[in-house]
Amino acid sequence: MIQLTVNGVSHSLDIDPSTHLLYALREDLNLHGAKFGCGLGQCGACTVLVAGKPTFSCLMPVSALGKRPVRTIESLGTAERPGPLQKAFIEHQAAQCGYCIAGMIMRAQALLEANPHPTDAEIRKHMEPNLCRCGTHMRILAAIRAVSGTPAGTGKPATETVR
Known part of the structure; x- marks a missing residue:
């Protein structure tokens, strides 16, 4: 057992x-x-x-x-009540065929639990082991950035002043 x-x-x-x-x-x-x-x-x-x-x-x-x-x-949530990360993936149309998305979301969830405001480089490095054959990587990154509050191209949370 x-x-x-x-x-x-x-x-x-x-x-x-x-x-x-x-x-x-x-x-x-x-x-x-x-x-x-x-x-x-x-x-x-x-x-x-x-x-x-x-x-x-x-x-x-x-x-x-x-x-x-x-x-x-x-x-993390249901189809009727998606969690924040699931909702961001939907809003950013991060899924094309959707086959990889559960794994992508779980890898992203682990990152955001360990580091709520990762830089672009940290997101890319953490997500690297997971593949999306449809090529929606940029939308996946955008969805993760949306939840983390980190604008594209920065390492600063959206609530901080970027110079």
């Missing part, structure tokens, strides 16, 4: 300990936000937060989680 805490809820799953977290989320917990992209940890479509850190769930066996909590896109 594997014990997981996902989105604040404790679960006991009768699954093989080598099962990757992605499959436990999708098949056993019916959480379909994280997607299978490459299965190699190279695209980020499966990104979730494990103890606040962005993690490729396609590579993480559930036995390696220990007691660390997992958060998925479903913890």
